[in-house]
Amino acid sequence: MTPIYYSVIAPAILICLDFGCPQSYISVKSIELWQVMRFSFQFLRRIKVRIALSFSLLFLAFAVPIIIYAVNQVNLFFNGLYLEQMRAVGMAIASVHDNGHPGDNDSLTARVSQITGSNVYLYGSAGELVSKRYEGSMHDTNSILSYPIIEPQPEIPPVFDKVRHRFIDIGTRRYLQVQTELPGGLILLQVKSLRRITMIARRMSEVIVWSSFLGLITLVAVAFWVSANITRPIEELTTFAQRIRAGRLPPRTNIVSPDEVGELADALNDIVDDLGAARERLGRLEVMRRDFFANVGEELKRPLQKIQLELAGIAGSPALAGEVGDAFDSARFQAQRLHHIIDTLIQISELEFGEITLEIKTVSLGRLLDSVIGEYRQRIFSKGLDLKIDIPAEHAAIDLLGDERLLGVVLRNLISNAADFTQQGHVRIFSEDNGVNLKLTVEDTGPGIPRDEIDRIFERFYRVKAEQPQGEDRTGLGLAIAKHIMEAHGRSLDVESLLGVGSKFSIHLKKVGQA
Numbered sequence: 001m002t003p004i005y006y007s008v009i010a011p012a013i014l015i016c017l018d019f020g021c022p023q024s025y026i027s028v029k030s031i032e033l034w035q036v037m038r039f040s041f042q043f044l045r046r047i048k049v050r051i052a053l054s055f056s057l058l059f060l061a062f063a064v065p066i067i068i069y070a071v072n073q074v075n076l077f078f079n080g081l082y083l084e085q086m087r088a089v090g091m092a093i094a095s096v097h098d099n100g101h102p103g104d105n106d107s108l109t110a111r112v113s114q115i116t117g118s119n120v121y122l123y124g125s126a127g128e129l130v131s132k133r134y135e136g137s138m139h140d141t142n143s144i145l146s147y148p149i150i151e152p153q154p155e156i157p158p159v160f161d162k163v164r165h166r167f168i169d170i171g172t173r174r175y176l177q178v179q180t181e182l183p184g185g186l187i188l189l190q191v192k193s194l195r196r197i198t199m200i201a202r203r204m205s206e207v208i209v210w211s212s213f214l215g216l217i218t219l220v221a222v223a224f225w226v227s228a229n230i231t232r233p234i235e236e237l238t239t240f241a242q243r244i245r246a247g248r249l250p251p252r253t254n255i256v257s258p259d260e261v262g263e264l265a266d267a268l269n270d271i272v273d274d275l276g277a278a279r280e281r282l283g284r285l286e287v288m289r290r291d292f293f294a295n296v297g298e299e300l301k302r303p304l305q306k307i308q309l310e311l312a313g314i315a316g317s318p319a320l321a322g323e324v325g326d327a328f329d330s331a332r333f334q335a336q337r338l339h340h341i342i343d344t345l346i347q348i349s350e351l352e353f354g355e356i357t358l359e360i361k362t363v364s365l366g367r368l369l370d371s372v373i374g375e376y377r378q379r380i381f382s383k384g385l386d387l388k389i390d391i392p393a394e395h396a397a398i399d400l401l402g403d404e405r406l407l408g409v410v411l412r413n414l415i416s417n418a419a420d421f422t423q424q425g426h427v428r429i430f431s432e433d434n435g436v437n438l439k440l441t442v443e444d445t446g447p448g449i450p451r452d453e454i455d456r457i458f459e460r461f462y463r464v465k466a467e468q469p470q471g472e473d474r475t476g477l478g479l480a481i482a483k484h485i486m487e488a489h490g491r492s493l494d495v496e497s498l499l500g501v502g503s504k505f506s507i508h509l510k511k512v513g514q515a
């Protein structure tokens, strides 16, 4: 339907609109015109259209001159034939006169007329009509007589040099006039209508034009068919490749062809097979990774818990004084850190494999922010940073949908990062209501994140290489778990950062009652 619309209906509408349409239609028209042009260009770029057009142009380039040439040749041939015949008869009559057998004028014109099928006139040396004879249906040749006739020459040169001829066009008709000067000053004039031969030539040209037209249509149809046969598999393969690029693995294509198209299909099938195998391997590895975190994590946690219990048991003992006490504290801290790392890794893995069921409830933004910000207020102030909270009261009152505990983990990570990495300036938390969602942003005036590392900060254990406070308790897991939590909510965690200026981390939270 689309091709018909743009090639037939839309231009028709445009033409109609041309007739006294209101001004407001002009913009509509220009859009439509632009679309028609764009579609035409696109249409012309299709391989099959280009092949068909090339065939047609080639055909026209050769066929049209050939047709014109052929029709001309037919005309010339018959005209030549008539001319020769009429000349020959004229010459024969002249030679008969030369030999002294003038004969009767009327029987002369009658015989010539009979032989050549023309109207014959015989003029005397003073130009007066001596005899005439009409042949067949040529009654209209009287009008030719009003046409200036070549004046008889006063001196009569040898017979063969005195034969003259010319073509006369009267209206749409063409006549051949042959004039022969006979001895004794007589002029023999033969006038033959070329109507029949022009008719034959016209018919012939009609037949040639029609058969060429049919030939052209057949040619275009064949060109379309041939090129469609070539382009159809290419189009199929294009869709096939696009599906691979989009990450969907289509079933193998069953295009079999002995040419390059077949080779391309085979190559794409091999890619699909390889990708399928790789995906399967990856799936197996993912399962192994999940099992590893689940099993090994638990296995690691058990002795660790025991160590922590033991350490807790001896905490506060008088034996832990001085350096021993410091070593004890460090060991206890590291055990705690290790516990945290193992817990976080297991959590990330569970989030990744959808093994955590989110407790989606109504969460009050105000309450959530109050509890989280409260934990970091002191840390921010003690660094001499400004803490700006730009949450309008109406936003604070908004109820959101989500897992309150996990959303708290996300906000804690973002605010703690902003507080820890910023040395001067401010940490600002602000909200924007965009109807369906509430966008919450944590902005800081910290060092910023280099452009080439920005995607990597969400990887497990990744920490920016540039000089940044690398506190002993940092694990490089905060943003990884935050991102997984947001993805489990079907939301994203976005970052904008400019080196030396600061960073902005935003989350989009779903408002209650919004689809």
Ligand SMILES: Nc1ncnc2c1ncn2[C@@H]1O[C@H](COP(=O)(O)OP(=O)(O)OP(=O)(O)O)[C@@H](O)[C@H]1O
Pocket (backbone or CB within 6 Å): 413, 417, 418, 421, 444, 446, 447, 448, 449, 457, 462, 463, 464, 465, 468, 473, 474, 475, 476, 477, 478, 479, 480, 503
């Ligand atoms: N606001 C920020 N400004 C500058 N760099 C940041 C900021 N937030 C994160 N980064 C960079 O991204 C890295 C990863 O952050 P992430 O929160 O995952 O780990 P971490 O803060 O180093 O450790 P953890 O969160 O476990 O305490 C950080 O080490 C830091 O280099």
Ligand SMILES: [Mg+2]
Pocket (backbone or CB within 6 Å): 413, 416, 417, 477, 478, 479
């Ligand atoms: Mg962090």
